[in-house]
Amino acid sequence: MFTKIKDAIKTNKKTDTQSVLQAYNVRKSFGSKGNVQQVLKGIDLRVEKGEFVGIMGPSGAGKTTLLNVLATIDRATEGTITISGSDISKMKDAQLSAFRRDRLGFIFQDYNLLDTLTVKENILLPVSLGKVRKKLAEAEFRSIADILGITELANKYPHEISGGQKQRTSAARALINQPSMVFADEPTGALDSKAASSLLGTLADVNEKREVTIMMVTHDPLASSYCSRVVFLKDGNIYSELYKGNKTRQAFFQEILNVQAVLGGDSVDAL
Amino acid sequence: MTLFDLAIRSMRKNIKHYYLYFFALILSVVLYFVFATLQYDQAIVEQGNKMISSAFLAAGILLIFIAGIFIVYANSIFLKRRSREIGLYQLIGLKKRTVARLLIVENTLLGIGALIVGIVIGMLVSRVFLLLLLKLIGFETTISVSFSIEAVLQTIAVFIGIFALTTIQMIRTVYRNTLLSLFNTEKAGEHPKKPKTSSAAVLAVAGILLIGFGYWLSERMFDANFFLNISGVLISTIAGTYLTFRVTLSWLLYKIRSRKEGHLGLNNSLSIAPLMHRLKGNANSLTIITILSAMTLSMIAGAYSFYYSTEQEAQAKMPFDFIFENEEAFASEISAEMKEKGIDFQQGIVEILVTEGQLEEGALAVPSDPLYIAVASDEQLQKAGIEIEAPGTNSASLHSTSSLSMFMDNERLPVDLYLQDVKEPIEIEAFGEGNVINWETFYTQVVVNPKKYEQLKTDLAAKGSAEIRRIDGFHILNDEDLEEASALYHQPKYNGKNPRQDYYSTVKEGMESNGLMIFIAGFLGLVFLVSTGSILYFKQMTEAEQEKQSYSTLRQLGFSVNEIMQGIIRKQIFVFGLPLVISLVHSFFALKALSYFFQTNIMVSAATVMILFAIIYLLFAFLTVGYYRKTVKMALR
Ligand SMILES: Nc1ncnc2c1ncn2[C@@H]1O[C@H](COP(=O)(O)OP(=O)(O)OP(=O)(O)O)[C@@H](O)[C@H]1O
Ligand SMILES: [Mg+2]
Numbered sequence: 001m002f003t004k005i006k007d008a009i010k011t012n013k014k015t016d017t018q019s020v021l022q023a024y025n026v027r028k029s030f031g032s033k034g035n036v037q038q039v040l041k042g043i044d045l046r047v048e049k050g051e052f053v054g055i056m057g058p059s060g061a062g063k064t065t066l067l068n069v070l071a072t073i074d075r076a077t078e079g080t081i082t083i084s085g086s087d088i089s090k091m092k093d094a095q096l097s098a099f100r101r102d103r104l105g106f107i108f109q110d111y112n113l114l115d116t117l118t119v120k121e122n123i124l125l126p127v128s129l130g131k132v133r134k135k136l137a138e139a140e141f142r143s144i145a146d147i148l149g150i151t152e153l154a155n156k157y158p159h160e161i162s163g164g165q166k167q168r169t170s171a172a173r174a175l176i177n178q179p180s181m182v183f184a185d186e187p188t189g190a191l192d193s194k195a196a197s198s199l200l201g202t203l204a205d206v207n208e209k210r211e212v213t214i215m216m217v218t219h220d221p222l223a224s225s226y227c228s229r230v231v232f233l234k235d236g237n238i239y240s241e242l243y244k245g246n247k248t249r250q251a252f253f254q255e256i257l258n259v260q261a262v263l264g265g266d267s268v269d270a271l
Numbered sequence: 272m273t274l275f276d277l278a279i280r281s282m283r284k285n286i287k288h289y290y291l292y293f294f295a296l297i298l299s300v301v302l303y304f305v306f307a308t309l310q311y312d313q314a315i316v317e318q319g320n321k322m323i324s325s326a327f328l329a330a331g332i333l334l335i336f337i338a339g340i341f342i343v344y345a346n347s348i349f350l351k352r353r354s355r356e357i358g359l360y361q362l363i364g365l366k367k368r369t370v371a372r373l374l375i376v377e378n379t380l381l382g383i384g385a386l387i388v389g390i391v392i393g394m395l396v397s398r399v400f401l402l403l404l405l406k407l408i409g410f411e412t413t414i415s416v417s418f419s420i421e422a423v424l425q426t427i428a429v430f431i432g433i434f435a436l437t438t439i440q441m442i443r444t445v446y447r448n449t450l451l452s453l454f455n456t457e458k459a460g461e462h463p464k465k466p467k468t469s470s471a472a473v474l475a476v477a478g479i480l481l482i483g484f485g486y487w488l489s490e491r492m493f494d495a496n497f498f499l500n501i502s503g504v505l506i507s508t509i510a511g512t513y514l515t516f517r518v519t520l521s522w523l524l525y526k527i528r529s530r531k532e533g534h535l536g537l538n539n540s541l542s543i544a545p546l547m548h549r550l551k552g553n554a555n556s557l558t559i560i561t562i563l564s565a566m567t568l569s570m571i572a573g574a575y576s577f578y579y580s581t582e583q584e585a586q587a588k589m590p591f592d593f594i595f596e597n598e599e600a601f602a603s604e605i606s607a608e609m610k611e612k613g614i615d616f617q618q619g620i621v622e623i624l625v626t627e628g629q630l631e632e633g634a635l636a637v638p639s640d641p642l643y644i645a646v647a648s649d650e651q652l653q654k655a656g657i658e659i660e661a662p663g664t665n666s667a668s669l670h671s672t673s674s675l676s677m678f679m680d681n682e683r684l685p686v687d688l689y690l691q692d693v694k695e696p697i698e699i700e701a702f703g704e705g706n707v708i709n710w711e712t713f714y715t716q717v718v719v720n721p722k723k724y725e726q727l728k729t730d731l732a733a734k735g736s737a738e739i740r741r742i743d744g745f746h747i748l749n750d751e752d753l754e755e756a757s758a759l760y761h762q763p764k765y766n767g768k769n770p771r772q773d774y775y776s777t778v779k780e781g782m783e784s785n786g787l788m789i790f791i792a793g794f795l796g797l798v799f800l801v802s803t804g805s806i807l808y809f810k811q812m813t814e815a816e817q818e819k820q821s822y823s824t825l826r827q828l829g830f831s832v833n834e835i836m837q838g839i840i841r842k843q844i845f846v847f848g849l850p851l852v853i854s855l856v857h858s859f860f861a862l863k864a865l866s867y868f869f870q871t872n873i874m875v876s877a878a879t880v881m882i883l884f885a886i887i888y889l890l891f892a893f894l895t896v897g898y899y900r901k902t903v904k905m906a907l908r
Binding site: 073093094096097098099100101102104106108112113114115116117118120121123124125126128129130134137138141154155173 | 532536537548820824825826827828829830831834907
């Protein structure tokens, strides 16, 4: 089935209304002449609206690099990337900033909350340039805080709340501007398994109810079992993909473990 | 690897952190060395004035204090930035003693480097400073600045003392702190708490009221309780300033913030929030910086005004170039002498009645003692070349440049003056600007019209309660003859009972001592301004480092450098603007009070100094903003 999608991307690079993200032949190299390291070696990827895509792979495979490139934080050396119809590879830096702010959401491994702001102020940051009406923003804040269970924490500072709560705050901040897509780099990396499951459950929930498209990099097979699709990366190439389909989470989890065993890398320390 | 190698290596790696501390060291050395050079300079030593050398001594001590505080402060910022590294050394197993030794070696190397660089730069720039000084004093000889061994030795001695302090500071950092605190100092910063609304509101308002009261009192402190008043002014403005920074500001910011209900906006998130975060730590330094800035500013502006009003002040005191009182013989002798030398002059003869008198109760802001009074007629004065007119047929104008003039308030006019043994008081209708007869005579002078004068003369002379004296006043018509005429006047053969004072030598002496005063005040002010500006700059640099993560987060969230910079600039407006504005207002009132001591208007010269001060301050603000911009740009590669 996914070869079909791949073909579709190859034959028709034009925007497809259903695809949130299309990446074609994305390459990324680091280093200067004479010492070039190619980290992404031609990645084709298409994400449909409402998908929850996990990206897995051994350390150094290029997961973070891919995420950064797709999320417009870093530029690809080669290739085209389209998010909801806008070709980001052609945009200028200023345009990219505005695009990130208006259309994308981010969840970071170490939360990246601003220490000086309260939970609510942190969450409202992406809409802080005043382009969104205060009433609307307030309503959005309430509904998201409610879903993520952090309504009570609104006036607390980051140093007063737990890691799990911080990550929920960070997730709320990623969702506040109703982004086309949310990018998360190991959002559960610093959480214990209970806090992690709870956050992932909520993300899956948000993904389903609000039809938010999410792309998440993770090392943890359990975390990726919440996704609707998992893409495996190895040495800068897509190694394989798994769809959850109608399988139970347990069955999907088992499948992921199997691929990881073949892939090698850090499946061991996940257990 | 020896300790020395390790020190060199860590210095190379830390050059970014060192350069700030190193810069502070060099700057202090340069300024101190320039000062010491001037102190020992032949041209100034030969002036041989006792006042000059003691002024240099006092300023030198003050300079050591400022430099010491500045360096210790810069070092503490520097140590904070490096605390993680110091912790790391201990973590990898170096003994505390070894780490301390490492730091001492580094500090010694830095110190020697700064001394050498600083003294060399100091030698290059001290000439500029000497020329400036001599110009201010009114010396027009060209002198080369000679290399002074004393200055070098003195500089080295002073800075060895200061380096010893910083070394102790470093050792304390190593021994006193736990590993954990060393790793956490970089993050330190308090978290804003909800102020207790009732007491905070009271204190917040009290801060403003105290400053206001200080200003109010400064306007009317020249009365019998002068010393009580001036202490009141100082205490209430200083306390008010502290409260303003510590309570009023945080209370206001808290109010603004809570009104936003979480919808803070980017600009406020980057200004109000981090300000509140660090307000407790910053309140002390902001208060000190503000108060000291205000004092420095007043000091420089005062000195500058003194300097620029020297001539006008002398003119006010001495309307004639010189006079003789009841010394007709001297007057005709000097006339002949001047004619012989070809000096053009105008001689005026004024008769005065010298008597005692008393102003009516409440005529001045303070109770006034009996006055020693000289009465003169306006007609005679006009003939002698003094432009003055009695206000009316029966009224008079009162002239004085003694301390009395500080309390002469036009709003109290007209007032009555009772002369000894005269029933009818004279109505004083105007307080004159300056004297009508030279200061030498010490009288409070009263100008009436000729008719009144004749009447008083007959009245008083009949009773024998006034003495008639003759003033011979001279005006030298060409300025180039002033010096020669002054020399003639000061010949021993003309010595009288009072030391001779003339316009020319008064101005010259005034220029010399005030020129020196303004130089020293300006020099200290410059040093002070540069140190406080640097301290604010260093502090902001540290804050920028601490906030780096926030900036990279914001950049990732999609805020552009310019959008982030807007918020940061708003923060800098607070950080630099608030101390600047408050100290400017403080010194405005200080100078307003000070202007009572001047016969002339000092606001122009004071404003010049204030503008200069603000410009230098803004320069540091621009540097800081530049540094932030670099940090924000680098936050996302
Ligand atoms: N800015 C950079 N400059 C040079 N090389 C880089 C840079 N960022 C990443 N790399 C290299 O690219 C490769 C992939 O890095 P990346 O961070 O994408 O891996 P990852 O899959 O996210 O690994 P991990 O699971 O450990 O986070 C690594 O070999 C890394 O050294
Ligand atoms: Mg990674």
